Amino acid sequence: MLNKDVQAILSDENKKAATRTAYGEKIAELGELNKDIVVLDCDLSKSTMTSVFAKKFPDRFFDMGIAEANMMSVAAGLATTGKIPFASTFAVFATKRVADQISSSIAYPGLNVKICATHAGLSVGEDGATHQAIEDVAIMRAIPGITVLSPCDGTETGKIIEYAASHYGPYYIRLTRSNIPVIFNDNYKFELGRGTKILEGPKATLVSTGFMTHIALQAARELSDEGIELDFINMPSIKPLDEELVLESAGKTRLVVTVEDHNIIGGLGSAVCELLSEKMPVKVIRMGVMDKFGASGEPMELIKAYGFDKESIKDKIKSLVK
Amino acid sequence: MDAEMKKMLEGKAEDIRVDIIDMLCESGSGHPGGSLSMADIFSYLYFSGSLNIDPENPRMEDRDRVVLSKGHACPVLYATLAEKGFFEKSHLKTLRKFGSILQGHPDMKKVPGVEMSTGSLGQGLSAAVGMAMGLRLDKKDAHVFAILGDGECDEGQIWEAAMAAAHYELGNLIGILDRNGLQIDGFTKDVMNTEPMIDKWLSFGWHVIEIDAHNFDEIESAISQAKEVKNAPVMIVANSVKGKGVSFMENECGWHGKAPSLEEAEKAKSEIAG
Missing domain, CATH: 3.40.50.970 (Thiamin diphosphate (ThDP)-binding fold, Pyr/PP domains)
Incomplete structure (x- = not known):
């Protein structure tokens, strides 16, 4: 896939x-x-x-x-x-x-x-x-x-x-x-309410969507080189969310980090929090735009300045799994 | 129009008005003024044979469509559809009650014959534009009628839709503007002046016909003329009396969105029948 x-x-x-x-x-x-x-x-x-x-x-x-x-x-x-x-x-x-x-x-x-x-x-x-x-x-x-x-x-x-x-x-x-x-080849099949687990590991669950997936995936890949192995989930279906996949992974890792190019209020991170707080309370850290307006700049420059680029994701996860 | 047809249409308009009063009295809330102002036009549309519709087959592909863009006037639509046989008249007494198909503003999923869910003003005309485009793509002869309020024309979206309808030369779209001169807060000229209304529609590229909304000959002539216009949308500017047929409701903005008491309803119905 x-x-x-x-x-x-x-x-x-x-x-x-x-x-x-x-x-x-x-x-x-x-x-x-x-x-x-x-x-x-x-x-x-x-x-x-x-x-x-x-x-x-x-x-x-x-x-x-x-x-x-x-x-x-x-x-x-x-x-x-x-x-x-x-x-x-x-x-x-x-x-x-x-x-x-x-x-x-x-x-x-x-x-x-x-x-x-x-x-x-x-x-x-x-x-x-x-x-x-x-x-x-x-x-x-x-x-x-x-x-x-x-x-x-x-x-x-x-x-x-x-x-x-x-x-x-x-x-x-x-x-x-x-x-x-291009992350997926043509054998990839989209199913409504289904995400894809791309990497597997016990330390934490990293969930991302849209533009942030390739960046978060790179962070997860580099963390695994440093011995921090994660479940990495791409979540194209935000509503309905793939509840089963998130619950299965969160139950195992007991730590969830979400990353999205969106306000942390109301997006993927909120959807994951809503699910977990009701069905499996575990710690969730939401990364994304921290309730601020954007600005002019190059895309990667902005994502770094707003604190959810690859290095920020890696640093955050390292600080959480210690 | 021959005398027999006129008499029949007057009778239907009277029945519609009585039903509007009864429904609103029963529900205890709703919008009488802008429902009564459109009763004669609805009587003509649904009972003169001018619409290609079938109550037995409300989703018939080739049907003409009526979109009540001023959705709050739904009592006139509900009363008319029930009279035409789209659903049982017994539903009228459930207006605005929990579990009813007759919501406070029209719900196309619940009511046979309701072509578009409306209520948030300004959107129905755009939806009618979309319907007219879709029917034209399928080479259907059907017409789309959009019923607008003059207060509704405060909404910017009306003028977005007006531009689009003229740009796409939608000859299968006929607007009917309930120009009763009142809105919730008072006279339209005082709240937000929409005049010169006719010049506005003309300048947006529409063909405009001005009529008396309570004169069946003028309604008939306007609709048959409108159907002949093939390369532009038509706006029938229908000068109406808000609350028409009930003396104490006529031209009173207070009766825009207030239900009559039992006593007021009896008085209203005796005037309508009188």
Whole structure:
């Protein structure tokens, strides 16, 4: 299932791709197979990569202009006629700006709309705080009936888009701007509510999602060289969470660290805490954005400055397992 | 319109108004003003044969769709759908009660004939735009009707949808604007002036027809004209009286969202029947 061994995955020579690019290619491919797929965008198709679909299927692509609220409710209307709308824009606009449209027009009636939001998290980089969604997962998780997914590489993105296109209901899919190494090969199978344990070890459970998975994986790999062996879990399915996998691992290690490119309030870390506090109270440390707004800078520079880069993860785990 | 048809439509509008009063009196809360203002238009839409709908087959593919964007006026929609046979009239007495299919604002998953869940203002017109796009992609002849409030036009999303409908030349979309001049806090001209309303829709690229919302001949003529417009959305600006048919409710913003007492309901119904 892994593309190569972990070291090779993380090497500079390995293929890299932004998950938004994988989305753009996959939706254009699926458009061929399923004529009910339509795509909407808010004047960002060249950034969200829906432009690939737009070029191929101009009749089924709707540029809605810079009007996100309208786009979400229009997508809902399209869904009532049997279409499968994929609605894309940046994650800040696809969630914070239109939380009510998503809740009232899409989630309450349970319509088959797929919100594919790109440019999530601090890893957006230079555009700064107004364009870095750090609350999007929290907002989407809190709306009843929405499936929240966060792929960690191009392969997982493709599989998740295929899954969403063929399963009825509202989905929020969180995609990134920056390039990420390809972690999984094509044998990887996405299952809703399932994560993947990539490394195994007794000392702690490290859970990550999306953009942070390749970074957290590298931290786990380097820690194992230092004799600190961890369970490393990639969690694309944030809602529903893979409860079984987290409980099994936490029961063994009794120490859980979560890492995400998102506010520590309301995202993956919160989901893991909610599960464990009810079913298996163990210590959980949440790493991510510590309830602060982002800033301009290079993606890796920001993640380091906000304290959840590879070295910060390693230091935190070392301090906890001593 | 011949006299027989007009008499029938007047009778249906009267039944709808009586049901609105009864439902609201029973529920003890809800929105009479903007429901009564639309009773004649709903009577025309559902009972003149102008809509292609089938109560026995509410999800029929080729059907025309009605989206009540001003979702709080759902008593007029519920009363009309029940009268048309989409569901048993006995449900009307359960309005706003726990376990009822008739929620305080329309729920498309619960009520046959409700095409879109609405209530948060400004969103229904956008949903109607999406429906019109979807039907056109499938080369269906059906029309989508969106019922808007004039207070609702305060919402920016209405104008986002207005732009999109004109941009995509949605000739299968017909808006009906309940221009009753009132909203919760008072007259629309005082709360938030939306005038010049007709110029606004024209400038957004819509075909506009202005009518008296309580004149069946004008309603009929507007809807048949609207159906002939093929390359642009149409807004029927329907000048209405909020609370129409009940003297003490007419043009009173206090009756936007207040249920009548038993005594008030009896008085209202005698006026409607009178």
